[in-house]
Each structure stands twice: as structure tokens, then as C-alpha cells.
Amino acid sequence: MSVFLKNCWYAAAFSDEVGREPIARTILDIPMVFYRKEDGTPVALLDRCSHRFAPLSIGTLVGDEIQCGYHGLRFDCSGKCTANPHNDGKALKAADIDSFHIFERYGFVWLWPGDPELADPSLLPHFHFLEDDDTWKVLKGVLYVKGNYQLVTDNLLDLTHAPYLHPGFKMPGVTPEQQLAATTTKTERDGNTVHYHRMRNGLPPNQATIDLFGFPNEPCQTRTHMHWHAPALINFDNGSKFEGQDDLEGFCFPQAHCITPETETTCHYFFAAARNLLRDEEEIDHALMDVLNIAFRTQDEPMIEAVQQRMGNTGDLDSLNPVLLKTDAAPVMARRIIRELLDAEQAEETVIAAE
Ligand code: FES
Numbered sequence: 241m242s243v244f245l246k247n248c249w250y251a252a253a254f255s256d257e258v259g260r261e262p263i264a265r266t267i268l269d270i271p272m273v274f275y276r277k278e279d280g281t282p283v284a285l286l287d288r289c290s291h292r293f294a295p296l297s298i299g300t301l302v303g304d305e306i307q308c309g310y311h312g313l314r315f316d317c318s319g320k321c322t323a324n325p326h327n328d329g330k331a332l333k334a335a336d337i338d339s340f341h342i343f344e345r346y347g348f349v350w351l352w353p354g355d356p357e358l359a360d361p362s363l364l365p366h367f368h369f370l371e372d373d374d375t376w377k378v379l380k381g382v383l384y385v386k387g388n389y390q391l392v393t394d395n396l397l398d399l400t401h402a403p404y405l406h407p408g409f410k411m412p413g414v415t416p417e418q419q420l421a422a423t424t425t426k427t428e429r430d431g432n433t434v435h436y437h438r439m440r441n442g443l444p445p446n447q448a449t450i451d452l453f454g455f456p457n458e459p460c461q462t463r464t465h466m467h468w469h470a471p472a473l474i475n476f477d478n479g480s481k482f483e484g485q486d487d488l489e490g491f492c493f494p495q496a497h498c499i500t501p502e503t504e505t506t507c508h509y510f511f512a513a514a515r516n517l518l519r520d521e522e523e524i525d526h527a528l529m530d531v532l533n534i535a536f537r538t539q540d541e542p543m544i545e546a547v548q549q550r551m552g553n554t555g556d557l558d559s560l561n562p563v564l565l566k567t568d569a570a571p572v573m574a575r576r577i578i579r580e581l582l583d584a585e586q587a588e589e590t591v592i593a594a595e
């Protein structure tokens with residue numbers, strides 16, 4: 241039985257990673273190759289030739305088709321073997337390979353590994369800040385994390401780790417305990433979405449907001465709302481403003497966090513972060529990227545990897561009976577939804593197999 245949901249969207253790549261050079265990426269334990277047709281449409285195929293299992297990603301594009309670099313079988317965008325050079329160039333039906341359903345939106349290539357008939361773009365979160373260049377400047381990156389993808393979700397849906405793991409997000413003169421005491425949280429489930437609302441009042445902005453955007457060191461309102469969509473797409477509404485201001489008059493830093501399993505114990509972690517202030521300042525691009533890289537790459541990632549090491553070869557945290565804290569409400573809710581969806585998918589597969 242698969243440990244991964246199939247009838248859902250995963251981020252497969254940033255759009256600008258996929259071009260006329262095939263790229264290899266393993267997703268849900270499946271080796272895939274991505275490239276673009278001559279008209280720009282992205283293609284995803286199994287990255288394993290049906291003959292001697294050579295990766296097609298090290299083959300060659302011929303028009304819209306890909307030719308295996310080992311003995312020259314050729315495949316079209318649907319995975320059909322269109323030419324076998326060892327039999328007068330005739331197509332070889334038995335050599336067909338799998339193709340995968342993908343489409344582009346918000347600067348990502350999205351993958352639906354399950355039944356393409358069920359692939360519904362409206363199930364994606366609405367990352368509005370990734371489609372409005374007039375209001376937002378976007379920075380993005382991808383991490384390769386040696387940890388189960390749900391450990392990244394746990395990290396994002398429980399931001400009480402921030403004052404301990406991310407000293408750079410500290411407020412001047414405020415202890416982690418004061419920070420937590422000034423924060424109210426609310427966790428709600430809506431279908432297969434978890435809303436994890438956090439509001440902080442009466443404390444100054446964090447040091448980075450003061451340093452980079454010239455915010456005064458005065459009490460403000462900060463929101464860090466996470467909206468999680470199964471299995472691992474997070475729409476993060478993050479910002480600080482002063483009493484009486486609209487959100488956009490303050491600092492808004494909305495983010496997309498999209499975590500895609502590679503294997504049970506590794507994942508691809510895509511993030512895109514947008515800002516509304518000082519959009520044309522390149523120094524701010526660099527400074528903000530430094531803030532994100534320090535937090536994500538040098539603090540979250542090593543912690544998640546260390547946790548995975550302590551878990552051993554399993555990606556299933558629940559099987560290890562972790563102690564739960566009150567602050568685990570949102571991650572626990574997300575894990576429960578994944579469990580329910582997996583059970584439903586597996587029951588469906590069992591019925592189909594029995595028919
Ligand atoms: S391995 Fe691809 S043609 Fe032989």
C-alpha cells in the first residue's frame with residue numbers, strides 16, 4: 241500500500257526549472273522526467289526506459305519526443321513508444337511507459353499522480369500574491385530535506401518553535417515566553433483544509449522587519465496564519481501593521497510552502513515569499529533571502545533532518561507515540577486528514593482490484 245496520497249496536487253517544479261533540457265526528479269518514489277514541448281507545454285514521463293531501464297532524462301529531445309540515450313527507443317509526450325530503431329523504426333506498443341498529469345499555475349508545475357479524471361485545479365490554494373506583479377515582489381527557493389514531508393508540515397503548523405529555533409525572528413527585548421504569552425491561536429478544520437490562526441498584539445515587530453523596512457520599535461499587530469491544504473500545500477498569510485492600518489499599509493509577507501515527498505524519508509520543499517514594500521530594492525531581495533535561508537536552510541532543515549534520524553527509517557511519527565502538547569493541534573489535525581484520505585483512497589483501490 242502506498243504511504244502517499246495520489247489524488248491530490250503536489251508541486252513538481254518551479255516553471256522556470258523545466259525547459260528543453262530534460263530534468264529528473266523523483267516524486268512519491270517514482271522517478272520522473274520533465275521537459276517542455278516546442279510549444280512550451282510541460283511534459284512528465286516515467287524516467288525509466290522500458291528496455292534496459294536507462295533514465296530518459298539523460299536522453300535527447302527530438303521535437304516533442306524523447307529518445308533514450310542507450311539504444312534509441314523514442315517516446316511521445318503520452319509515453320507511447322513511437323519508434324524502435326532496431327525494427328525499421330516502427331512503434332513498439334509493448335514498450336510504452338507511464339506519463340503523468342501536470343499543469344502550470346502560479347509559476348509552479350503541479351502534478352496529480354492519481355486519476356487524471358479527478359484532477360481539479362480549483363483544489364489548489366489561491367496563492368493570489370503569485371499572480372499580481374503590480375503589488376508583490378516574489379522570492380523563491382527549493383530545499384531538499386532528508387526527512388518525511390509531514391515533518392515539514394509539523395514544523396510550519398506549529399510556529400511555537402520560532403522563538404527557540406529562529407533567534408533572528410526575535411523581537412527586541414522580548415523573551416520567547418513573553419512572545420508566546422502575547423500570541424493567541426485558533427485552529428479550525430474546513431473540509432480537508434486546516435486553518436491555524438495566530439495573532440500577536442502589543443509587541444514590537446521582529447528585528448528583521450525593523451532593520452529592513454524601518455518599522456519603529458513600537459507595539460504592533462502581527463499575524464502568522466497558516467492555511468494548510470492536504471496533503472502539503474500551505475498558504476501562509478504573514479504580516480505586521482500598526483493599529484488602524486489596513487494590511488497592505490503595513491508589511492505583508494505572504495508565502496507559499498509546498499512540500500512534495502521524494503521518498504518516505506526525503507522531500508522537496510518549495511517556497512515562494514512575496515512582499516508589498518520596497519519591491520524594487522535589490523538589497524532587500526538579498527537581505528530577505530538571507531533571512532529565509534538562515535531560517536529554513538540552517539535552522540529548520542537541520543532540525544527536521546535530526547528528528548528524522550531519531551525516527552530511523554520510518555516516516556510515520558504517530559507509530560512512535562510522540563508526546564503531544566496543546567500546541568500540536570494543527571499538525572495533529574492535518575495528520576488526521578491525511579490518514580482519512582489515505583484510508584479512503586486505499587479502500588477505493590481495494591474495491592477496484594476486487595472488481
Ligand atoms: S534502455 Fe532505452 S532503448 Fe535500451
Ligand SMILES: [Fe+2]
Nearest residue numbers: 395402535540
Ligand atoms: Fe521554522
